[in-house]
Amino acid sequence: xxxxxxxxxxxxxxxxxxxxxxxxxxxxxxxxxxxxxxxxxxxxxxxxxxxxxxxxxxxxxxxxxxxxxxxxxxxxxxxxxxxxxxxxxxxxxxxxxxxxxxxxxxxxxxxxxxxxxxxxxxxxxxxxxxxxxxxxxxxxxxxxxxxxxxxxxxxxxxxxxxxxxxxxxxxxxxxxxxxxxxxxxxxxxxxxxxxxxxxxxxxxxxxxxxxxxxxxxxxxxxxxxxxxxxxxxxxxxxxxxxxxxxxxxxxxxx
Amino acid sequence: xxxxxxxxxxxxxxxxxxxxxxxxxxxxxxxxxxxxxxxxxxxxxxxxxxxxxxxxxxxxxxxxxxxxxxxxxxxxxxxxxxxxxxxxxxxxxxxxxxxxxxxxxxxxxxxxxxxxxxxxxxxxxxxxxxxxxxxxxxxxxxxxxxxxxxxxxxxxxxxxxxxxxxxxxxxxxxxxxxxxxxxxxxxxxxxxxxxxxxxxxxxxxxxxxxxxxxxxxxxxxxxxxxxxxxxxxxxxxxxxxxxxxxxxxxxxxxxx
Numbered sequence: 001x002x003x004x005x006x007x008x009x010x011x012x013x014x015x016x017x018x019x020x021x022x023x024x025x026x027x028x029x030x031x032x033x034x035x036x037x038x039x040x041x042x043x044x045x046x047x048x049x050x051x052x053x054x055x056x057x058x059x060x061x062x063x064x065x066x067x068x069x070x071x072x073x074x075x076x077x078x079x080x081x082x083x084x085x086x087x088x089x090x091x092x093x094x095x096x097x098x099x100x101x102x103x104x105x106x107x108x109x110x111x112x113x114x115x116x117x118x119x120x121x122x123x124x125x126x127x128x129x130x131x132x133x134x135x136x137x138x139x140x141x142x143x144x145x146x147x148x149x150x151x152x153x154x155x156x157x158x159x160x161x162x163x164x165x166x167x168x169x170x171x172x173x174x175x176x177x178x179x180x181x182x183x184x185x186x187x188x189x190x191x192x193x194x195x196x197x198x199x200x201x202x203x204x205x206x207x208x209x210x211x212x213x214x215x216x217x218x219x220x221x222x223x224x225x226x227x228x229x230x231x232x233x234x235x236x237x238x239x240x241x242x243x244x245x246x247x248x249x250x251x252x253x254x
Numbered sequence: 255x256x257x258x259x260x261x262x263x264x265x266x267x268x269x270x271x272x273x274x275x276x277x278x279x280x281x282x283x284x285x286x287x288x289x290x291x292x293x294x295x296x297x298x299x300x301x302x303x304x305x306x307x308x309x310x311x312x313x314x315x316x317x318x319x320x321x322x323x324x325x326x327x328x329x330x331x332x333x334x335x336x337x338x339x340x341x342x343x344x345x346x347x348x349x350x351x352x353x354x355x356x357x358x359x360x361x362x363x364x365x366x367x368x369x370x371x372x373x374x375x376x377x378x379x380x381x382x383x384x385x386x387x388x389x390x391x392x393x394x395x396x397x398x399x400x401x402x403x404x405x406x407x408x409x410x411x412x413x414x415x416x417x418x419x420x421x422x423x424x425x426x427x428x429x430x431x432x433x434x435x436x437x438x439x440x441x442x443x444x445x446x447x448x449x450x451x452x453x454x455x456x457x458x459x460x461x462x463x464x465x466x467x468x469x470x471x472x473x474x475x476x477x478x479x480x481x482x483x484x485x486x487x488x489x490x491x492x493x494x495x496x497x498x499x500x501x502x503x504x505x506x507x508x509x510x
Contacts, residue, residue: 015510052353054509077355088350090341092274101270104263105354145350 005030005153005185006051007063013046013055020046021057021209028187028202033179035200035217036189037242039250043209044189045085048157051187052082064153078106081151083159087142091131095122095141098130099148106149116144120174136167143171147178154178156188160195168192172199197242207250220245260356264364272368277338281372284330285322285380292317293387297394304398311388311405316476318384319412323468324452327416330376331423332444335369339431339440349509359501362432366497369428370421377417381410408476418486419471421493422464429500461485464492 006028013021021043028034038044049055050062053069053076062069064076089098099113117123120140130138139159146154156175160168176199178184190196196203197217204214213220221240240248272278296303296314304310342348351361385406392400423444431440447465454460461470471485 049349049509054349054352056508074355074357077353080353082353084349084353086346088345088347090271090345090347092341093270097270097273101267102354104267104270105356107263107355149355 003030004028005065006034006187007066008047008051009061011047011050011057011060011062013043013050013057013060015046019209021050024206024209024211026204026211027214028185030185031179031183032202033175033186033188033200035196035203036187036206037191037193037196037203037246038189038206039191042206042250044206045157047206048082048084048155048187048189051155052077052080052084054084078149079151080153080155081146081148082155082157083142083146084157086161087138087145089130089138089141089145092129094127094129095133095137095144096126098141099126099144102145102148108149112148112150116147119147120144121170135162136164139163139167139171143174152184154184154186154188156186158190159188160190160192168195175199193243193246194241203242205246205249212249217242257357257360260360261363264356264360265367268364268368271341272338275337275341277334277341277372280330280334280337281376282379284326284334285376285383288318288322288326288380289383289387292321292384293391296387296391296398300391300395300398306399308399309403309405310391310398310400311403311409312476314388314391314400315384315405315409315412318380319409319416319472319476320469320474322380322413323416323419323472324455324466325448327420327468328423328448328451328465329445331369331373331420331427332441332448334372335424335427335431336437336440336444338365338369338372339428340437342432343435343437352509358505362501362504363497365432366425366428366500370424373420373424374417377413381413384409384413405476408478411478412472412476412481415471415481415483415486416468419468419489421489422467422496425493425496425500426464429496429503432500432504464489 004027006026008024008026010023010025011021012019012023024047026047036044050057051064051069053073056070065079067076069076096113099116103113114123117126120143122137122140122144125133125137130141133141139162143159146156160171163171172195175186175188179186200217202216203220205212292314295317303313342351352358388400391398427440427444430443434440447463451460451463451466455466460466467485467489471482473480473482475481
């Protein structure tokens with residue numbers, strides 16, 4: 001087993017002549033809950049789209065499970081569940097039918113639909129049309145779709161978008177449980193730093209397409225604590241929160 | 255999984271997606287509309303059209319086949335493909351589809367097959383509705399003579415072969431519909447190309463348009479000996495080539 005489930009090697013990408021990623025070398029440890037943080041427009045979603053083979057960066061190697069996504073797209077995607085921004089659902093269909101589409105595509109067993117519905121707490125609403133679902137329910141259905149086929153790696157782009165505090169906590173509990181109980185690796189992008197701090201084991205911070213930091217959350221805290229203590233000349237400087245660190249890294253003038 | 259398994263799974267997925275949509279209804283509404291118009295015209299003004307001892311099916315079938323081939327068929331395919339692709343565009347579903355572990359070609363081919371089958375169903379329905387409408391006219395207006403004559407072979411072969419003549423329209427419209435997130439673009443394109451074909455129909459150059467091939471095939475005649483079968487071959491060639499080109503382009507497409 002490779003120690004890094006996701007690896008990019010100095011990955012750069014441009015939309016036309018507008019560069020959005022600059023030599024990003026991302027390494028996501030297997031079994032981690034990996035927070036991918038950055039302000040809006042920093043390149044998070046572009047990176048995720050590149051990882052999933054939705055867009056292509058010519059001449060760059062992007063490896064998942066030790067294999068290049070360009071050459072081994074289908075075997076890799078069988079092992080990945082993903083949610084990109086707002087979940088893609090067909091509102092004229094029921095929650096169950098939406099999951100059945102994912103199940104067929106993943107060639108998963110029939111019982112998987114019921115299993116993931118139970119995991120995200122939507123069993124009772126499965127036969128309702130998705131158009132009648134709340135935003136939180138749609139988000140949970142999106143995560144259920146990502147869970148179909150029992151993937152080893154979950155890539156979730158802003159999975160708590162639009163959720164109320166209760167919904168956010170439910171998702172957090174679910175993801176932490178998936179990591180701890182099932183050993184899944186979770187790559188999660190979010191701007192809700194306080195929430196991320198409660199669940200991630202590793203973190204990468206990206207700003208304007210540049211990767212500013214990646215490593216364990218403890219490493220980040222220790223590193224930033226030392227730096228902030230140096231700046232303030234106060235060795236008793238409190239342990240910074242992820243938000244402090246994030247703002248310090250992405251906008252050092254604040 | 256092999257190619258056939260992928261294709262079967264993609265077809266099952268498409269079957270679920272079109273359930274509870276207008277796509278299936280439109281497949282029957284479009285031919286019903288043409289036949290209804292011909293029926294109402296025949297019922298109201300049949301005295302002008304139908305003479306004693308002349309087969310009324312000739313005029314009635316001609317109205318239906320020409321109306322369908324020249325106007326409704328290309329416009330119907332344009333609307334149908336736009337409506338079908340809108341299921342994905344409205345929900346921004348292509349990103350989701352392309353991260354599923356199925357080959358991109360199977361997604362495209364299943365959509366092409368579904369659209370082709372729906373179009374085929376419309377032609378079967380057109381034939382069925384035309385026969386039923388003629389039979390009903392025979393009941394309601396016995397002096398027209400619908401029950402004394404028939405044109406089963408011409409009507410059935412005409413509708414079936416026109417369907418094959420529309421292969422070029424199907425593949426072009428599906429490509430535009432899948433490429434453009436706007437419903438207006440494929441629907442408008444189909445409408446204007448159809449209109450352009452109708453306006454320029456007298457010019458030889460107009461026969462280059464796949465949107466006119468169903469009517470070019472009929473050659474303004476219900477005599478099967480006059481039909482131009484070369485247009486069907488042209489249509490099938492465009493269908494196959496268009497599908498291959500579309501697969502290549504969709505395989506390379508970035509989903510931004």
